[in-house]
Structure formats: C-alpha cells, structure tokens
Amino acid sequence: MSRTPKLHVPRAPARPGEKPDFSYVHLSPAGAVERPEVHARVRDMSGLADALVRVIDDDHHAVGPWDPHLEVHDLQVGLRHMLLTRAFDERMLRMQRQGRISFYMQSKGEEAVSVAAAMAMAPTDMLFPSYRTQGLQIARGRSLVDLMCQCLSNSRDMCKGRQMPVMYHWSRGNIFSVSGNLTSHYPQAVGWAMAAAIKGDDDVAAAWIGEGSTAEADFHHALTFGAVYQAPVILNVINNQWAISTFQGFAGGERRSFAARGPGYGIASIRVDGNDFLAVYAVTRWAADRARRGNGPTLIEHVTYRAGAHSTSDDPSRYRPKDEWEAWPLGDPVARLKQHLIAEAGWSEARHEALESELRNHVDDCWNEAITYGTMTEGPFLDENELFEDVFRDMPAHLIEQREQMRNLQED
C-alpha cells in the first residue's frame, strides 16, 4: 500500500478562502438552443441534454424558439409567487433562528424552478416535491398559514405533528408528500403516471430531486420504469451545485450533465437555465405536452445555485467560498424576471418594492394567524393521542393498548 494512489477523487472548484470558480458550468447563449416538436424522437434531440436552454438574454429580453410568449399577467403572477416564496422562506428562517420552529430549509436562488414548473402544468397534474420546492405549493395557491402550521407542528398541522418542518403534502392541491428519504418519490411519481396511463387519464406526474440525489437507486428505477412503460412523467433534477458539503462532481457531474443520463435510457432530456423563469416554464410545458400526448417521459436538469445553507443545521462557510453566489453566472431568478418585466412589460422598481412589501405583510399576517393555532410552546396543541392514529387505517389492538398505557401514565 505504499504505491501512489491512482483513485480519482473529485475536487470542489473552490473551497473557503478560494476564489469562486464556475468555469466548469457549460453555458449556451439565450435563444441558441433549438426547440424540437413535442413529438420529436428522442434520438433526434440528444443535444438538448448538454446545451442550456435559456430565454432571457443579457438585455433582459425573451429570445429564441423556447420563448413561451406568456401574457404579462402570467409573468407578474410568476414574479409574485417567487417573491412570496422568498418572503416566506425569509420569515421562516428567522422564526427558526428564534427557536419558534425546530428546523427549516429555504429555496433561495431556486424559486424559478418550482414556481415556473407549477405554472406550466395543469392543476390536475400530480406533483412529487422535494424539500426545497415550496414554490410548487405557493404557485398552486396553498395557504401560507397551512404551511406555517405544519412547520409549527400545531393544532392545524396537516401532518398532525408527525413530520419535521417542510415535509408538506396537499392532496386537494395534487401535491404529494415530501419525504425525508432522498429520491424515494421518483419511482412513485413514475408509478403514479403509469396508473394514469393504465386508467386512460390525461394527467401527468412530475417529480423533483437535487443533483446529489441522482446517485440514489431510485433515480435509476424511475428512469428505467419511465422509459420502459413510456410513463407520462417529468423527472426534474435541480442541480444547485451542492449536496450539503459535496459539490455536484460527487454525483458524477464532473463528466457529464445530469440531463445526459436520460438519452441512454431513450428518455427525452433537457438541460435548462433554472434561474430563467421563462426557460423553465417553456421546457416544463413542452415536457408536459409531450407526456400528455403519449410521447413518454422527459428528464429536465435545472441548472441553478443553492444560495443559502443546506438547512438551518448547516454552515456552508465551512465548505465553500462565502461569495460563491455572487459569482454564480446565472444570477438570481427573481432579479432576472423582474428585469425582464421592467424591460418588456412596464414593470418598475417602485412597483416591485411595493409588491415585496405587500407580500412581506401578507407573510406577517399569515404568521400571526398561524400561531393562533399553536406554537411549539403554547397551545392549542395537537391531541397527543393522535400519535397512535394512521399507522393503520383502523387501530389494531396492540396500538389501542399502547395508547391506553400512555394515557395511564399521563394521568399519574
């Protein structure tokens, strides 16, 4: 064991104290990437997996074949959802720091990925979220109070206190439950889509994971089953460059894009600028149309950057340069849509600020309402007997007995 090691070990391009280096990120100019017909054959679009679909150019104009030509109204709605997502995140982060909630995960810098996607899909399409896609909830109109109550594990918590913060679900809104087990929802989304196809429904499923999560087995399961049965599903990979402390090279991003995993299965695959609201919208819409027409699954890699810490338990200054986000070549999705609206749709700094403060107030109001349903320390509390419900549909004898034991103890 004295010989020179030959193991290749990926190295992050920059570590604390070093200059950010994003030279490894392959970019395409806005408008440069072709848009195939939605029914095009996979083999005729392999370039999409390595290029980068972008719509908003450096002058903030929408250009090229992927421009979704959205109404100004829709753009403003999108901006609003993104701003609301960010305001919500900021507030919840603060609440966690103050000890009001136990944990939080923000999506700062990645808001376009979920907001634009949710808007591009039909309301009956089923979304399988990751823990960093709160934008899906917000874009589908989920009440912030509901989300906050979940984070508070209070009397109105949709999870009845059973889950850590951010593990939302929303059956009426067709959003599945966030799982703590990375990638586990990926084959589930495919199965959901297979069921839709079996039933002859027109619905499409979509799922989101981080780039680090592509290494899990369920990524492969989803791609295989998706390809074999041509399931109407969109498999999204949010490449935000980091998986806690490991950079995307440790998931195999050093050599090929994550979108590039798809064509080898025969799956349509697109790499998109995840900070470009219009591009994410266009690509998602294309994939949803494709799926709905029976042309099978699409894998979408959203290239973005995790601007904040992994979670409130994390301190990124230990493993990456503090100023990395500033150097990120794809900027901030909120700022970019804002500039686009200013350039093309009569938006202005003043209106933007007004909207921001309106949303902050809305978030404050929601918080104030949410805590009336209880906090970690003050009631109303959930009934602790609920702890034994929903393990099974009907409570079996041994759980009834354990609940009894617990009650007797409380009474002592």
Added chain:
Amino acid sequence: MSRTPKLHVPRAPARPGEKPDFSYVHLSPAGAVERPEVHARVRDMSGLADALVRVIDDDHHAVGPWDPHLEVHDLQVGLRHMLLTRAFDERMLRMQRQGRISFYMQSKGEEAVSVAAAMAMAPTDMLFPSYRTQGLQIARGRSLVDLMCQCLSNSRDMCKGRQMPVMYHWSRGNIFSVSGNLTSHYPQAVGWAMAAAIKGDDDVAAAWIGEGSTAEADFHHALTFGAVYQAPVILNVINNQWAISTFQGFAGGERRSFAARGPGYGIASIRVDGNDFLAVYAVTRWAADRARRGNGPTLIEHVTYRAGAHSTSDDPSRYRPKDEWEAWPLGDPVARLKQHLIAEAGWSEARHEALESELRNHVDDCWNEAITYGTMTEGPFLDENELFEDVFRDMPAHLIEQREQMRNLQED
C-alpha cells in the same frame, strides 16, 4: 377506469408459434467501427455505444481496426476453452436431468463472451462473474473437477455444500463468488477497483451481468461510483435477449442499447458482437488497457443470444419460438471461431472433431473423478457440522450451542 389504457407495454418480437424476428437488432458490418486510442476522451467515442464492433466477416476473415491480431496458438486455445465450456455444460445438463445434481445453468451460445474476456485480461485482474460465465473459470484454467464437485455439493465442494450449483468462486484464480442476487457484485467490483487504485496497484476488475439485471439499483451504483472515482473496472452487460421469460425490451432495450447507458455517466461504452471471439477479445483488451492506464471504467454490451433454457427449472418453449436461435443473426460463437480458424489458420473439420471428442473424454474423466468425492446420494459426504462454520470467523456461543443441539438430535 373505462378509458383506453395508454400505458406502453413492450412486446416480445415473437412468441411461441410466431416467426422469429430479430429485425430490432441493430448490426454493423465487420470492420466498420472505428477504434479510438485507449486514452481517447469519452465524448469522442459516443458512437461506439450504438454501433456493433465486429471483427470476423461473413467470409470468416478478421477485418478492420479492432482485429486483435492474435497468434494462431491463442486462437486455438480460445476455441478449446469454448468447446470445453460447451462440453462441460452439456455433461452437467445431462447430469441434472438424471437427478445427479439439483440444478444447472448453461451458457450455450454465449461462450465467447467469457472465454475471450478472460483471455484478454491479466491473470491478476479480478473477475466478478455472473452465473452464466463459467467460461471465465475454464479460460483461467480451473479444474473441471472442482466445478463439478461444487455442483455435487460433495466432500470437495469449495462452497462446503452451502450454495446451489454454479455458484463457484476461486480466490487463487482471482475469480469472485457468483451471487444469486442479481447485479449485487457490480458495485463490489467497482469497490474492488477503487481499492486497487487507492493502493496504487495496476490491477483491473471486471464484472458481468445479464441485460435484464441492468434494471437493478446496483447497476446505477456501479456506474455512478465507477464514473466519479474513475475506477479501473470493466462493466460487462451480456445482452442475450432474454431474462427468463421477458425479452430485453423490459429492461429498456427497446429504445436504446444497454451500452448507451454509459456515456450519460461519462463512461466509455462499447457495443460488441458477443459471438465474435476476436471482437470480444479486442474490446476487452482495449478496456483493460484503458483502465490500467488510469483512463477509468468501460461499459461493454455483448450482443448475444441465450441458446438454451434460462436454467434447468425453465421451459423456454412457453414464451419464445422454438427456432429462435437458428434465426439469430450473429450465429454461434464456436462455429464462427472454428470457421475463422479454418479460413485463416489451417484448422479443419477433422481437427475440430478430434478436439471435441478429446474434450468430451476429458469431461467424462473429470466427472468420474468428481463423483469419487461424493454425490448427492453417495459418500464421502461433507461433515454436516460444517453448516455452522464461517457464519463468523470464530463461532459465537449461540452457534456452538445450536451445533450441539443438532448433534444431540442426530445421536438420538
């Protein structure tokens, strides 16, 4: 649920009673595929995953850049190993039918895949076999008696009666243990190769699975870890068109080749005519050289056909046309090497027949020796106390006690 199902379900090209149809198998003419330098970049060889490397042409001559220019002697050795593998298989199959062994799996039609690969690698390279790669053992000089004793679970069984037939291993010959759990050895081979690289050794690992087994999670684990750490490993997929009763489309072969999975991970990937001894040899040698030079892993898909039943428990006439093998466009690997030797190296039908009968006699002799070490019904038998050995290195108290219990019962 009354609407028309839209689920795509792959269909086998031909089922019993139908005409064999291999029009889906994409072929390239012998000599037509370029041979990149062993240190070439993956992105510069993506065509290799869809083409079909072939060396022996229709006139039995070796042509093109992949011709390994083997000595006549080596070719004869290769032919001998393949014939011996087939003779061994035939004998063992017969023994199973006579109830002398409990189970067997033949490799008929796929002999070139393992024999040529074993010959192309260095003896210190570590091989991680599947249950259908007995050719690796034979090409590395394993005594047939040892293999037979394993199948007989007799007193000389290397597995001490603990494994079903064909689950061989050979540490001195650098061949790992066959596992009943499909694909489980794939990431193990990568780990072995990572360890070689960590230690600075020059050794290469190679593993074999069937095309059906590519759907398992461990396929993805192996490709990811192989790519991330650039492990010196060759990952072989033997696409013999069938996985028990399901044709290769159910593993995703309808849309892309299995080799095509590799480039998306940044892995060099080649599709090769698995029935062309020279092509398998050349491609394996190329991949081994590449790995040894530090250029990382290679995925090789061997296109071949499972000429026999899946195992002695299987009856393929229930799910595929009886005459499929005759229609198989890539022929029989043994016949093809034989014809090549006749055409180029002075081989003859007479010499061939003499060799066949010599090998059959050898197999008979080995069998006769093997059964002197015991059969299923006649001793010498293994010591049944061995049942408790090797669960741990040292037997813990509870196993000593259980062994004691068993002994007491036997004495009653």
Added chain:
Amino acid sequence: MPQMNMIQALNSAMDIMLGRDPGVIVIGEDVGYFGGVFRTTDGLQRKYGEHRVIDAPIAEGGIIGSVIGMGVNGLRPVAEIQFADYIYPGFDQIASQLAKLRYRTAGEFCAPVTIRSPCGGGIRGGQTHSQSPEGLFTHICGIKVVMPSNPYDAKGLLISAIEDDDPVVFFEPKRIYNGPFDGDPDKPAVPWSTHPAGEVPEGYYSVPIGRAEVVRPGEDLTILCYGTMVHVAQAAARLVEADAEIIDVRTMVPLDVATLRQSVEKTGRCVIVHEATRFSGYGAELSATIQEECFYSLEAPIVRVCGWDTPYPHAFEWQYFPGQKRLVAAIEQVLEAG
C-alpha cells in the same frame, strides 16, 4: 367443491379481484406473458390484458416504488417479488415509504398495495431461494404481514389483503404450493387434493387478516406455528403422547394475541416453531408476548424451534429445516419440564 393447490388458489384470488375491481393490477418479474416462475399468475394476462397484468423490469425497488405511486393514484396493485430472498432491494421503499405514508400524511395519502412473495426452503434452493424474512417486516410499523398455510386460507387471505386499505406483505411458503408437507422429504409428495383445506370455493370469499386459527385443539401444550410448519407441527403432534393444541398464527401483524393467550392459559406450555432463523426472529416476539400475557400460567419455559442461525445451506437443508424430530424433542422437553 373444487380442489385447488395453493398456486391455483392464489391465482383464483387474483383472478376474482381483477374481475371485481378494475383498479386491481398485477405486476412483477415474469408474471405477465409467462404467468410467473411458479405459474401463480398463469392465464391472467391473457384474460385481463397486458395493462392489468404487467411484466416488470428486474428491479424490486422499482417495482415497489412504482406500485406505491399507483396506489396513490387509486389503483390496488398486487406486486410479486419472485423470491422473498430478493425483497431486500425493495426494503427501503417498503420500510420508509409504503409503511409510513399514511402516518406521515395524517391519512391524506395511502397506498393499498399487496406484495406477494414465495418464501421458505426445502426445495434445494440454497441460501438465495429459501429465506423466510417475515420477521424483519413485522418490526416495521404500518404494514400487515401474512403467511397462509393452505389453499383455502391462501385464497381468502389474499383477497382480504388486496381489499385491505393498508399495505400487506404476503408470504407464500413455496414448499407447500403443491401439497402439504409434514417435514419428511423422503415420503412421497402429497397433493392438496387429499387435504380438506384443498377444497376451495370457486368464487369470492375472504379470510380475515388478524385472526389466528386453532387447527388442532388440545390440552397439554400449545404449538404456535405458521406456513409450512403448521403441517410439520401436526405430524410431530401425532408422534408424541401429548394432546397438543396447534395454532396457525396466519397473520404475523396484527397478531391475534387473544387466541394465543387463551390457548396457553389453558395448556401452560408452549412451543414456537418457524423456519426462519431463530435470533431475533418472529418467534422471539411470540415468546415475549406469551411470556407477558401468560406468565402465571406457564409451567415450563417456552421453547423456540427455528432455522439455525446460519444462511440456508444447499446440501444440508434437512439438517437445517426444523423438522419433526426437532419439534418432537422440543415438545417432550416442554412437557417434561417444570
């Protein structure tokens, strides 16, 4: 009444449920065109189409992951894992997802999935075709675990499992697919047609999940068993002087504690037998439960008769299998003790 072996009974259960409920689908490796390596799904694809009886890629984790999604989308999938030994690649989807979905969403989502899998040894399958992993699944909260011992129960319990809104892992002791097996491999095979439980109604009926069955009433000791071991226990009981009460546990989760308690309170003696390895096997839970429930009735230590704590060895399966001889010795020990 028609005679069915266990394979036919299971086939009939799926046939009936596919017919009654358009949401029922069957999926697994080789289950479609071929009808399964044990032929349990024979003919079903022809009858219900390839969208209802579906061949799957060889990926147990993918099969279970995808059927969870199907369940969420309103179907009632029945997934076959070809051998219980190959269920582990799907373990995460079962333990972390299938079992916990209802709980973590406070009942808003659930997946009424049935996972069928042949288990157990005695067929010269070696360590990867012989395992009985039921014990592992009984430690995971949120799934029901079932193992029938005869065609009648197999059909009735499988229908219950498919109808159940909770996930069910349904183990089928493959050694008794074709006939009851009393643990003596040298005797000629006995077909189910000679056994009363081989009489299986053609149509719909169900056997409730959560109820054990007293298959032989007795006074002197209680034998708790399930699957193949029910028949071994019956044979062993015939060999001893004692009047044994034999209980087929049938449902590992939820466990019918009342039936067990009643028996041991009466007999005061208990032998637990399963083919799975002993250490931390399901027998430990049975023993602990009986001890808690019936301590003051127990006249002798509860004895477990199980597979040895080793992998299942190909050549020594009859030394490994907890057969009549071991069971008789345990019964005698328990009767003599105390």
Added chain:
Amino acid sequence: MPQMNMIQALNSAMDIMLGRDPGVIVIGEDVGYFGGVFRTTDGLQRKYGEHRVIDAPIAEGGIIGSVIGMGVNGLRPVAEIQFADYIYPGFDQIASQLAKLRYRTAGEFCAPVTIRSPCGGGIRGGQTHSQSPEGLFTHICGIKVVMPSNPYDAKGLLISAIEDDDPVVFFEPKRIYNGPFDGDPDKPAVPWSTHPAGEVPEGYYSVPIGRAEVVRPGEDLTILCYGTMVHVAQAAARLVEADAEIIDVRTMVPLDVATLRQSVEKTGRCVIVHEATRFSGYGAELSATIQEECFYSLEAPIVRVCGWDTPYPHAFEWQYFPGQKRLVAAIEQVLEAG
C-alpha cells in the same frame, strides 16, 4: 486523562486506526472535506488525504456495495451512513452480501467492513432522523451489531469493530453524542466531561465485542438496556426504592448471554428497555432468551419498555420516547408482581 465527548472518541478511534493500518479507509456522505454532518470525521481527510477519507455519492447501496469490494481487495473500510434511517437503501448489500460472503465462499472471501451510523431520537428529527433499526440487523446471520452508550466504550468498541474480520454494524445513539442524557429534556444539557466514561485515553485501546457490562450492580431486579437508555435506566433506578442491576448490553450480536443470565438468576425480575419500536424489536429476543435461560428464577413477567409501535413523531417525541416515567412504572410493576 483527556476528556472526550462521544464524537471526539469516535474520531479518535478512526484517527488511530487510520494511522496504524494503511488498509483502513473512511467513506461516506460529507465525511471528507466537511468532516461529517455530526463532525465525527473532522480533520481526518486533512490528516490522511482524500484517498483515505473519501466523500461519497449519496447512494447508501453504492457505498455499502463498494466497501464490500474494497474489503475483498484487502482494505478495512469504515463506511458512514449519515442517519440510520437511511441505511435501508443499503439493506440488500448488507443482508444478502456483506453478511453472507464468508459463509457462501466457505471462508475464501470476506469483507471486514464497519458500518457506522447515528441512530435514535430525542433531537426533534422526526420519523426520518430518529430511528433505531438495530433489531432488524440482529436477525441477519453473519454480522455483528454494536451500540455503545458512552465515549470510552464508543472508542474502544469502534477500534474492535474496525479490527474485526467480520462485518460490524455500529450504531451511535446521537442523542448522547455530546453528553449523557437521562431522558429529561427539560434539564440543562450535561457534557461528557462530567461523566467518568468521558475520560478517554488518547491512544489505542479496545473494548471487546460480545461482552455486556454491569453498569450498576443490584439485587432486586435487572434492567437490560443499551445506548441512550443506559442513562435513562440509571436515572429511573435512582427514582425507585429498589436496588436495580443495570446491564448495558453493548453488543446486540453476539449477545453476552452469560452476563444476562447471571443477573436475572440473581434478581428474578427483569425489565428490558430500548428506544426502538417494541413489536419484534430486539427486546423480544432479549425477553425470549431470558425466559429460556432463567425461567425457574423469574418471579415476575419480564416487561419491555420501548418506543411505541408507530413511526417517531416530530411533535410528540417525549410522549414517544421511553423515558424515566415509563421506566419507573415498569420497574414498579415488575417489583410488585409475582
């Protein structure tokens, strides 16, 4: 003697073994540059290089599969699974491969792998950061299962695990990483520096696998426990009138039956406590074993105090956690009985 918390003690064990044996390598998610999400591998990559302390892709099955291969090629890998709740994607590689390799090759191949994983709740981690899955692994033949309850044992046992030629699954109760925890979440945190077992030698030493420890001798009843529960048991024992003997099981497999038997034969009464869910948990095996070994000494039913048979709920962890109150009630029940 230096004071170490459990994280430092584990770090020291790996440091020493990386230094002594060039075949030792450490691999896992975030273990390299960052030093692990619990900082257990802090500084090790800097000291031994990125070829010895290796960041891994997020694929528990891939990590375990690859370390098996490394073990076969002569290394002694120490794999970290970031949370025990995430060990299931690697379950197949552990249960089917790691555990059985030596057996199936009659000793020709083996993989001396250690799998470390933080387990247990009480940190508001909800159902996916709180599990105690040790029971599952104890049912798999061919792996050793260890859970230390203090820094001294943690270091000594981890060194033994790494040196062991058999695979070891090593669970670390994360609730006591920084200090002993007696089950009362309202009390201020206590650091290990106040605890005798927080005195940890700087250098090499080992604590043998396979030996339980009597952490409090007593006459009236035996409390069997491990991990965090050792401290809860000690606190509970102080609250009752009785003279409890507390045994830290430490090694679930192989189990030190002799020490347990000796104790229960003396006390005649036994309470078993673990944080894992009760049904088919490791406590069932302990109960069954004690019942078999000490039947004639038992004066009262053995009682198990465990996590309820539900997933670990975020908001109700202190209702869920088997704390002092439940333990005291069980002790009193056992003392009063019989």
